[in-house]
Amino acid sequence: MKAMILKETMPIEKEPLQWVDVPTPSPGPKEILVKVSACGMCHTEIDEIEGRLQPNLPIILGHEIVGKVEGLGPGVTKFAQGDRVGIAWINSACGKCQFCKNGNENLCSEFKGTGCHAHGGYAQYTVVSEDFAYLIPQRFSDSEAAPLLCAGAIGYRDLRLSGIKRGQTLGLFGFGASAHIVVQMAIHLGCEVFVFTRSEEHRTLARKLGASWAGGPEDEAPKKLYCAIDFTPVGETVPHALRALEKGGRLVMAVIRKRNPIPPMDYAQLLWDEKEIKSVANITRKDAQEFLSLAAEIPIIPEVQEFRLEEANQALILLKQGKIQGAGVLRIPH
Ligand SMILES: [Zn+2]
Numbered sequence: 001m002k003a004m005i006l007k008e009t010m011p012i013e014k015e016p017l018q019w020v021d022v023p024t025p026s027p028g029p030k031e032i033l034v035k036v037s038a039c040g041m042c043h044t045e046i047d048e049i050e051g052r053l054q055p056n057l058p059i060i061l062g063h064e065i066v067g068k069v070e071g072l073g074p075g076v077t078k079f080a081q082g083d084r085v086g087i088a089w090i091n092s093a094c095g096k097c098q099f100c101k102n103g104n105e106n107l108c109s110e111f112k113g114t115g116c117h118a119h120g121g122y123a124q125y126t127v128v129s130e131d132f133a134y135l136i137p138q139r140f141s142d143s144e145a146a147p148l149l150c151a152g153a154i155g156y157r158d159l160r161l162s163g164i165k166r167g168q169t170l171g172l173f174g175f176g177a178s179a180h181i182v183v184q185m186a187i188h189l190g191c192e193v194f195v196f197t198r199s200e201e202h203r204t205l206a207r208k209l210g211a212s213w214a215g216g217p218e219d220e221a222p223k224k225l226y227c228a229i230d231f232t233p234v235g236e237t238v239p240h241a242l243r244a245l246e247k248g249g250r251l252v253m254a255v256i257r258k259r260n261p262i263p264p265m266d267y268a269q270l271l272w273d274e275k276e277i278k279s280v281a282n283i284t285r286k287d288a289q290e291f292l293s294l295a296a297e298i299p300i301i302p303e304v305q306e307f308r309l310e311e312a313n314q315a316l317i318l319l320k321q322g323k324i325q326g327a328g329v330l331r332i333p334h
């Protein structure tokens, strides 16, 4: 099969992903073989490529995978040939530790990420345990469904952990794939949403999707925020977001890694008054499942910008530069 493979970490500008032929994987016990049609792109891939996360090299990246079940390993009972399925960031967890038993499998110390510890969707085929795949609701096209699997599902977890309630004000810092889905969910929930981003195109999209205000990261929003979610890969956003919070407000940090450090912060000005900071680590299967049903019900339709799999290097450079509107999705040729 054809795949874009990462053999060593380096800046994405050096275009490290290589277009290669590799053997098509075969499904083991309780695994399904998926013929991939679309795979979303995520900032996490840039963290892996540039070495802020340590993938098992060589690796096929990609954890927002949509495709059809093409083969069944021994003992598969949950899926049939031809089912349309999705695969998300959570590839496996031990199932036995206290985190797994309490529904926090995202914190399992044996957590494995798709496209990081196991091969992902930047390829024509992939295999996954039947316990870590999800049926895709009919109303979404393959490309629309792909970003729901990370940008959407993790956004759902961010919003849950923010504790936001109907009628409250929510700030979104950065307006990429995840935030443009979260704004739709938050408005559906009855929140007023303020968007902070440098990109004029992203501000226009935010207003179109129902944000009541959009400005720059240093600008003052018309109202104080009960909650803020920081989607940006940079450290400087943290003090801006804390400054915008109401007393007792909570900042949720959605990214796995920041590209640069959080600057020193004045405790009295930015953190006192019972403000909280919470990070979000990975997702659970429940997040993915619940979010897919909710997205179909609302409905949430992601804005997608499509690229061909062979163009993944150039598309990821655009993602790093913040030049993608909504979510970037790779189409897989067959
Ligand atoms: Zn992701």
Ligand SMILES: [Zn+2]
Pocket: 093, 094, 095, 096, 097, 098, 099, 100, 101, 105, 108, 109, 110
């Ligand atoms: Zn575990």
